[in-house]
Amino acid sequence: MKLSDIKKVVILGAGTMGQQIGxxxxxxxYNVALYDLSREILDEAMKRMEKLGSWFISMGRIKPDQLVDIMVRIESTPDPEEAAKDADFINESLPEDPELKARxxxxxxxxxxxxxxxxxxxxxxxxxMFAxxxxxxxKFAALHFHDVRTSNVVDVMPHPGTAPVIVDLVRDFAKSIGQIVILLHRENNGYVFNAMLSSLFSSALTLASNGVASVEDIDRSWMGxxxxxxxxxxxxxxxxxxxVWTITDFWAGKTGDPQLKANADFLKQYLDKDRLGFKNMRGFYSYPNPAYSEQGFLSGERKTEE
Ligand SMILES: NC(=O)c1ccc[n+]([C@@H]2O[C@H](COP(=O)([O-])OP(=O)(O)OC[C@H]3O[C@@H](n4cnc5c(N)ncnc54)[C@H](O)[C@@H]3O)[C@@H](O)[C@H]2O)c1
Structure with missing residues (x-):
């Protein structure tokens, strides 16, 4: 199959990522079929996709009259047979459970x-794990997206049995939807950006949990x-x-590394104070105006958060 043969894309799971990718x-x-467990979930997903479309309009990424055409290309069904009919390409965004995905x-x-x-x-x-x-x-590989509102970078990660022509096709498909493709030559626990980001988090947490420098100075150093x-x-x-805590604590338990455990405990202190991050407006910083985005932060004139 060539890229030009791909007409219908099926999205399995119409949650956060399925809506964005669809x-x-x-x-x-592309013509898109969204598949999820029930009509109710799918109706809600369609409403959210329309809202996402309004956001794309507000950012000038699509014109208002394009939104109607885009939505017309999206159908949704809880019937797998109907969703699968004439499917050329599937991207799956089901919950992170290998048994469920395989099923x-x-x-x-x-x-x-x-x-x-x-x-x-x-x-x-x-x-x-489920090829x-x-x-x-x-004919199976990972095609991994980040939040499509803020990023247009995807990872393509084949497993040892993926046919090389399929790797090329997945890469071409990703390019055709405006993505910058990062190709992993082999399977890895963690995609390219995620792997680098988790090392950055780990280094920053190690510095802070060992009392080497403050949270603000560590951020200041990176930013400066x-x-x-x-x-x-x-x-x-x-x-x-x-x-971040769940992942750090998981690896601390799996490896027995005392530094990772210290990093997890450092994070846990914030969770215990109900500081969950941006999602509840309090984390290492307070939102909507975190200290790091205020004038004077870099020069250290702004007072440190408690
Ligand atoms: N959220 C992110 O930032 C992000 C980023 C990249 C990748 N991912 C990955 O994408 C996948 C989905 O994440 P999400 O955040 O969109 O999850 P989500 O919980 O928002 O959506 C999952 C959807 O799958 C549906 N579902 C559950 N069981 C089903 C079944 N048996 N048949 C059909 N549909 C079923 C749910 O109803 C739900 O709508 C995960 O593998 C996750 O690791 C997530």
């Missing part, structure tokens, strides 16, 4: 044409040298401190 595909001219892929393998390419948007699993269970391992508007602790607030 909209992006329709915005670039749904197996159903779609039954109903999809032989040509259909399967991709997963999993964040933390690797495709080989065989998809029933078409050679890299000319960035935000530092590692500010980014952790955006990601959500419970997410």
């Amino acid at each position: 909209f992006l595909c329709a915005m670039h001219g 749904v892929f197996a159903v779609f393998n039954e109903f999809c044409p032989e040509r259909t390419v399967f991709t997963t948007n999993t964040s933390t699993l690797v495709p080989s 065989e269970k998809t029933g078409r391992p050679q 040298v890299m000319h960035m508007p935000i530092g590692p602790f500010g980014i952790m607030d955006q990601v959500g401190l419970s997410t």
